[in-house]
Amino acid sequence: MNKPFVSLRPEITRTHALILMDWLEDERVTRYLSDSRGVSRFIAQAVDRAQMPILTHLFNQGGRFFMAYDRNDIPVGFVRLVKTGAECEIVLVIGDHDNWGRGLGASTIREGLKLAFLDMRAESVIAKIHPNNTRSLKGFERCGFLLKLETPTLNSLFMTSGRYLQLLREGAMAKSTDIYVTEIDKARLQSLIEFEQGAAIVELEHEIERAIVVDPQHVARDVVTMNSRVVLQLDDEQTEVGLVYPQDADERSGKLSVLSDVGAAILGYQEGDAIDWRVTDRTRRIRIERVLYQPESAGDFHL
Incomplete structure (x- = not known):
């Protein structure tokens, strides 16, 4: 960074x-x-x-x-x-x-x-x-x-x-790495955060505001969009997670809410990107190892 x-x-x-x-x-x-x-x-x-x-x-x-x-x-x-x-x-x-x-x-x-x-x-x-x-x-x-x-x-x-x-x-207020969000995801997430409060909401709004907005049909295949499934490296631990809306969250099956610390952190990043992020009162290094599934690249635009 x-x-x-x-x-x-x-x-x-x-x-x-x-x-x-x-x-x-x-x-x-x-x-x-x-x-x-x-x-x-x-x-x-x-x-x-x-x-x-x-x-x-x-x-x-x-x-x-x-x-x-x-x-x-x-x-x-x-x-x-x-x-x-x-x-x-x-x-x-x-x-x-x-x-x-x-x-x-x-x-x-x-x-x-x-x-x-x-x-x-x-x-x-x-x-x-x-x-x-x-x-x-x-x-x-x-x-x-x-x-x-x-x-x-x-x-x-x-x-x-x-x-x-x-x-x-313009990118002058945030981390140096660009992130990307689809037009549909941005509209849905903005509606979501209107009714929520807390530290994760501030971080998510910050990321949405700084993100480069792209057409769902043109987003790169290795970008983490909503309902994507990805392999992450959290410090020395590798884990597979899905990025979902709060109503679909289930940590036991690895479905992380976008309002969680890690969920807000990974939105919009690409394979190979690594970020430092505060997770449960300590700083962790998060690396996007691989995007296993992305709705847009699979043609699942309804998700």
Whole structure:
């Protein structure tokens, strides 16, 4: 993959809080972070005050807080999204300075935008950045943010939902590998996700929006379409699965719902493609080994 893999996870534990405190004691990390002392003090108070191992509810007061993980499931930073009306502010930090320069910041921005626009349904996202924080400014600009306001102490950048969807469809907001979805599958899946919620729905909508739409009669034979049966390599394990709609799902017979983690992951990919994907709170490498059956190539256009 050309772009580093980052996943955002909402659960915050005491261990995470201690990691955050370590990051915020590094002057290189906090130099341009607004109210870094207040954030550090809040985290310390949360750890002292709460005896339970899970602190998610404390960190989500006034906004939504996520830990950012890399491909190896190691915490590398955090994202905070604060929505006011139709506008959402994004604040993010890559905590360990040894990770700077690896492209993790841009990947984390893209994951934050996915949640802000496709889950929280913001109409615009803003980022307020110190003008001397050139690394952060370049990261947001590379992700498509535009300058809204510039002062000696603060630059305000923004992106609208329309611009986000445009960049997503142009391939600037997603993984480097193109995926394909038929016109019929896209229409059916869009109708499906209108009535569903959850992390898998966000991922599926993201994939549908970025996919290249093709005529069912012209889709390549080795593309995973709905109701296809494929051989997958999940890390070191090989398995045969069918990609189906939720009402037809049956894990015992290997029929995976498109709303499941693996189901949403494989839609639209081709034989030989390999992707990193979060599956049940850990990152797995998924490779499309072989498409055993594809309805379109078999002439089963009714499926």
